[in-house]
Amino acid sequence: MPYDLIVVGGGVTGAGVARDAALRGLKTALVERGEPGGGATRTSTHLIHGGVRYLLYDRLTTHATCRDSGHIVRTAGDLLTRLPIVWPVYRGHARGLETVETLFEEYDRFQPMKYGRPHLRLTPEATLRLIPGLKAEGLRGALAFDEWWVDAERLAARTLDSAKAAGAEVFLHAPVEAVLRDGARAVGVRAGGRELRARLVVNAAGPWVDKVARLAGANLPLRLMKGTHLIWKDPKRVPVGLLLEAADRERYVFVIPSPLGTWVGPTDLPGPADPDEARTSDEEIQYLLDSVRRYFADWPRIPDATIVGSRPILGQPGAEKLLSRDFEVFDHEARDGVSGLLTIGGGKMSDYRVMAEAAVDAACLKLGISARGTTQNFTLDGRPVGPVPGWTPPSPALKNFLKTRPRLRELHALAHLGGALAGHLARRAAGRCPARDEDAFRERYA
Numbered sequence: 429m430p431y432d433l434i435v436v437g438g439g440v441t442g443a444g445v446a447r448d449a450a451l452r453g454l455k456t457a458l459v460e461r462g463e464p465g466g467g468a469t470r471t472s473t474h475l476i477h478g479g480v481r482y483l484l485y486d487r488l489t490t491h492a493t494c495r496d497s498g499h500i501v502r503t504a505g506d507l508l509t510r511l512p513i514v515w516p517v518y519r520g521h522a523r524g525l526e527t528v529e530t531l532f533e534e535y536d537r538f539q540p541m542k543y544g545r546p547h548l549r550l551t552p553e554a555t556l557r558l559i560p561g562l563k564a565e566g567l568r569g570a571l572a573f574d575e576w577w578v579d580a581e582r583l584a585a586r587t588l589d590s591a592k593a594a595g596a597e598v599f600l601h602a603p604v605e606a607v608l609r610d611g612a613r614a615v616g617v618r619a620g621g622r623e624l625r626a627r628l629v630v631n632a633a634g635p636w637v638d639k640v641a642r643l644a645g646a647n648l649p650l651r652l653m654k655g656t657h658l659i660w661k662d663p664k665r666v667p668v669g670l671l672l673e674a675a676d677r678e679r680y681v682f683v684i685p686s687p688l689g690t691w692v693g694p695t696d697l698p699g700p701a702d703p704d705e706a707r708t709s710d711e712e713i714q715y716l717l718d719s720v721r722r723y724f725a726d727w728p729r730i731p732d733a734t735i736v737g738s739r740p741i742l743g744q745p746g747a748e749k750l751l752s753r754d755f756e757v758f759d760h761e762a763r764d765g766v767s768g769l770l771t772i773g774g775g776k777m778s779d780y781r782v783m784a785e786a787a788v789d790a791a792c793l794k795l796g797i798s799a800r801g802t803t804q805n806f807t808l809d810g811r812p813v814g815p816v817p818g819w820t821p822p823s824p825a826l827k828n829f830l831k832t833r834p835r836l837r838e839l840h841a842l843a844h845l846g847g848a849l850a851g852h853l854a855r856r857a858a859g860r861c862p863a864r865d866e867d868a869f870r871e872r873y874a
């Protein structure tokens with residue numbers, strides 16, 4: 429057999445799998461139907477983030493995501509830019525200032541893992557001076573925090589370059605048309621007219637994983653949620669990132685200034701089963717416009733472009749919020765009786781490295797190879813990286829217990845937040861959580 433592993437899909441996840449496998453010495457090929465990162469990776473909000481909002485229902489995901497984001501900062505730092513984000517809070521908002529600040533006080537505990545800085549509480553006056561044009565009426569103040577903006581397509585491309593440097597072969601513009609079978613066993617793929625054979629096929633096709641699995645007679649418990657962004661060409665329509673309570677007052681949308689323009693979004697709606705058929709609707713455009721124009725009366729009504737993509741969501745209807753950002757490695761031998769095929773599904777870009785590691789761990793187990801993952805030890809161009817910032821891993825017993833109990837996970841998160849809110853209110857009453865002015869903000873993000 430020419431390859432140990434064939435990876436299907438050259439988004440961040442597939443690129444990460446190929447890199448990890450090649451660095452472990454596996455003979456690896458990757459097939460991608462287009463260009464690296466041209467799928468969900470390209471349509472994402474482009475944030476390497478720790479998942480502050482998961483603190484509301486899944487604290488362990490925030491922990492894991494912050495940790496892997498930290499690895500991405502260390503290994504792909506030249507593709508990342510620190511992005512300060514301001515969350516303005518108005519009278520009548522569903523979440524008030526004290527609740528939001530409590531969330532960020534908690535997030536501060538995780539931020540060092542991803543080289544993030546502690547939050548700042550801003551006065552309304554400072555917020556308005558920092559963000560010209562922001563609506564003043566009803567503004568009670570704001571919280572500022574930071575995430576990383578990433579050039580997502582280059583992250584996929586550079587991860588692939590790193591895989592190639594470690595020996596992987598990459599075939600672009602090579603759509604998988606068939607999974608080759610020998611009885612119940614997947615033994616390779618036909619892609620772009622080529623037949624490639626391997627001991628194991630790893631399906632890392634993002635929102636297309638179900639389509640690819642079906643080529644092998646397998647399937648996945650996947651639902652697709654589509655997400656649209658509106659784009660204005662001006663890269664700095666706002667001087668900082670914003671997180672805004674959306675027009676429906678339930679969700680939040682980002683406003684992200686970036687070299688690709690100013691992006692507003694995303695939406696998060698049930699999408700078609702085929703990601704190639706996802707389209708932006710007029711309602712989505714109106715929703716995002718209403719969301720941003722709630723805060724900026726003179727925001728232009730016509731975006732220069734729109735972009736839509738699909739999130740691959742694992743799990744059952746009704747448990748979306750709780751399960752939606754999990755990832756899982758599926759062994760189709762156990763699930764569907766098709767051996768030689770693994771799928772890595774779900775997850776997000778911010779933990780693409782650990783997703784890839786989990787997929788290659790599972791592949792090595794299947795192949796009887798004991799090599800361990802080393803992707804966290806080298807930059808994408810092969811230089812060794814320094815030590816990881818200190819972190820306390822969550823107890824494995826707690827992790828295992830909560831893994832299959834989403835409702836308890838939510839209670840676990842809420843119990844932490846309840847305690848934190850009590851502590852915050854006591855400090856606030858004692859005058860120990862002062863709101864700061866824009867100089868403090870500029871000093872932090874100079």
Ligand SMILES: Cc1cc2nc3c(=O)[nH]c(=O)nc-3n(C[C@H](O)[C@H](O)[C@H](O)COP(=O)(O)OP(=O)(O)OC[C@H]3O[C@@H](n4cnc5c(N)ncnc54)[C@H](O)[C@@H]3O)c2cc1C
Nearest residue numbers: 437439440441461467468469473475604634655776777778
């Ligand atoms: C609107 C939106 C916003 C998001 N924002 C963020 C964010 O800010 N931060 C974050 O961490 N995550 C975010 N995500 C999630 C993130 O984008 C995805 O988790 C991640 O990009 C998935 O990468 P992937 O490689 O698994 O999938 P993809 O990037 O979709 O890659 C899959 C690849 O498979 C290829 N492919 C498909 N079929 C075949 C075939 N038959 N043969 C060969 N190749 C094939 C496709 O061309 C594609 O390149 C967002 C997602 C969406 C939709």
